[in-house]
Amino acid sequence: MVHHLHSDFLDNESRYREAQDFWYALVGKLTKGVAGQRDWRRTTRATFADGVTLVPKDGNPLIEVRSRGQRKKIQVIQWPPESDDLELAAWVSPREEWEGEEVIVWDELTLNLSLSNESAALAEELIGSWIQQDMTSDGMQAIIKNKVG
Numbered sequence: 247m248v249h250h251l252h253s254d255f256l257d258n259e260s261r262y263r264e265a266q267d268f269w270y271a272l273v274g275k276l277t278k279g280v281a282g283q284r285d286w287r288r289t290t291r292a293t294f295a296d297g298v299t300l301v302p303k304d305g306n307p308l309i310e311v312r313s314r315g316q317r318k319k320i321q322v323i324q325w326p327p328e329s330d331d332l333e334l335a336a337w338v339s340p341r342e343e344w345e346g347e348e349v350i351v352w353d354e355l356t357l358n359l360s361l362s363n364e365s366a367a368l369a370e371e372l373i374g375s376w377i378q379q380d381m382t383s384d385g386m387q388a389i390i391k392n393k394v395g
Contacts, residue, residue, distance in 0.1 A: 247330040248362035255305065255361075256326060262303050265361065266290070269309045269322050272366070276374050285315040286377065312352065316379060319354040322369075324361055333360035336372055336390045338383045353383045368393060 255265035270288065277286045289310045291301055305324040312319040319341065327333065335358045342351050355376045359365045375381055375389050 248327075248332055248364045250327045251361045251363065251366065252324075253327050253361070255308075255324065256303070259303070265305075265324060266309050268361070268366075269324075270311075272370060273309075273311050273320065273373060276370065277377055280377055280379075285313045286311055287314075289319070313377070316377075317350070317352050318376065319352045320373060320376065321354055321356045323356065323358040325359075327360040327362070332362065332364050332368070334365045334368055334394060335359070336369075336394050338376075338386045338390070340383075355386060 252261065252265040252268060255261045273286065289312050290307065291310075293300055307321045308324040310319060310321045325333075336356065338353060338355050340351050341354045342349050344350075355372065357369050357372065359369065371393060372386075372390065376386055
């Protein structure tokens with residue numbers, strides 16, 4: 247049995263922001279003191295590219311951060327708990343984005359989870375590994391396989 251956190255984050259905007267703040271604080275704590283720490287930036291958008299249409303606050307994604315120098319991203323997708331078991335999946339995949347007239351390929355760690363003390367501890371380990379400058383996508387996939395299955 248796990249101990250759920252922010253399970254009501256979809257109930258209202260205030261609770262949603264609290265869940266986002268939880269993740270931003272965790273990433274901030276992990277990047278503090280790491281080479282290139284100031285390069286990690288929030289990229290979660292409030293609107294789509296048109297600047298008008300609001301992005302749904304459905305937890306997909308709850309937050310996104312990136313390091314331009316490392317060409318890495320972290321995306322957290324969070325949903326309300328469906329059981330009392332640990333609910334977490336993780337993967338690394340390339341993601342292409344247009345910036346002006348240039349296509350940039352990012353390696354993105356995605357954490358897809360229901361937040362609990364236990365999933366947060368595992369997510370912290372995974373993010374901590376991913377933000378290291380020498381961590382490759384293949385290396386991260388091996389860690390995910392070992393820690394998550």
